[in-house]
Amino acid sequence: MKVGIIGCGSIAKFRHAPEYKANKFVNEIVFYDRNIERARNLADMFDGQTAPSIEELLADPSIDMISDCSSNEQHHLITTKALLSGKHVLCEKPISLTIEHAKEIVDAQKLSGKKLMVDHNQRFTRAHQKAKEIILTKELGKVLTFRTTFGHAGPEHWGVNKSNSTWFFKKERSGLGVAGDLGIHKVDLIHYLLDDEIASVSAFQGSLDKVNENGEPIEVCDNIVCSLKTKKGRLGTASFSWTYYGEEDNSTIIYCEKGIIKIYNTNEYQIEVITKDGEKVFYQLENIQTNDNQTTSGVIDAFIKCIQLDEDPLVTGEDALSSLKVILGIIEAAESNSVVTI
Ligand SMILES: NC(=O)c1ccc[n+]([C@@H]2O[C@H](COP(=O)([O-])OP(=O)(O)OC[C@H]3O[C@@H](n4cnc5c(N)ncnc54)[C@H](O)[C@@H]3O)[C@@H](O)[C@H]2O)c1
DSSP states (O other): OEEEEEOOSHHIIIIIHHHHHHOTTOOEEEEEOSSHHHHHHHHHHTTOEEOSOHHHHHHOTTOOEEEEOSOGGGHHHHHHHHHHTTOEEEEOSSSOSSHHHHHHHHHHHHHHTOOEEEOOGGGGSHHHHHHHHHHHHTTTOSEEEEEEEEEOSOGGGTSSSOSTTOGGGOHHHHOSHHIIIIIHHHHHHHHHHHTOOEEEEEEEEEOOSOBOTTSOBOSSOSEEEEEEEETTOOEEEEEEESOOOSSOBOOEEEEETTEEEEESOSSSOSEEEEETTSOEEEEOOOOOOOSSOOOOOSHHHHHHHHHHTTOOOSSOHHHHHHHHHHHHHHHHHHHHTSOEEO
16 A cells, blocks of 8 residues: 655654554655755655645655654545545544534545544554453443543643644634644543534633744634533543643543543553442553653554455544534534533
């Protein structure tokens, strides 16, 4: 298989390109970035080629699939075009910045008949898959409440432009601030783990600490905390932050009728189960991918497998659209100081 990667920044360098390179079915990667230097760097690093334009990349009949690793505001343009050019697409999250644009992508997928997967990679970690398995056995009874958080020191330490002028801080490009960057991962995870959907939300947000290149507070939230209620009546809290300095927190706790499942709550064990009578069971699985520790996510292998076997991807466009709706609802709730029904 031959792959095209559009957008040659950090996620392309640390996840997509190495995982395609490691997949035995991929024989060539073609890189495109509107900053040609970045495309050349990755082509050198991963023994690939560069394309002169998106149009030429998408017109190449030998390319089977595309990773859309561009910035958030570009996804609906690039992913839609790639699908309608007959390519399978792995689109980075968030699927887009608006419901209308996400629907455009979902419609393009249906029209094209090609595979579309969105990179909500939290579904693929062993601990999250094991936690889902534990919930499904019902040994801990029904899920009643949950608590989830995702925070790190901020995208100005991660993106290819490591400065306060990063697009992640710009309203028109990142759109949703930390909510769309980190929060959407956990919304998708809660939907997946609980086989449920968040139905109403309230929230507070702030631009508490991050400043742009002129020293002014950034235009999007760097912190957001929310209360959530699901369709099946579960209650939860969530906090998402770009100001967890010193250590990342990527943990989720699920409280059930007969015990608790703590996921990524300690460094030593990825899951700790505590039963009602105090018994503890620890699971040592694999560490979650963090900005500083990019282990293999499994997303690329899963994407290729679903193409080869003609199966539905684990994260569909519709899944990504429903998580986007929740994030837009959370931001609306914070801005309007009200409870929003999704
Ligand atoms: N799934 C995850 O865990 C995860 C982690 C980090 C980032 N991401 C997502 O990946 C995407 C990229 O993030 P990043 O951290 O790599 O950002 P980045 O700033 O490091 O890289 C983005 C690259 O895209 C290029 N680009 C933007 N628009 C383009 C266009 N129209 N044509 C060609 N190239 C274009 C830029 O020049 C830049 O090189 C974002 O949507 C982000 O939310 C996902």
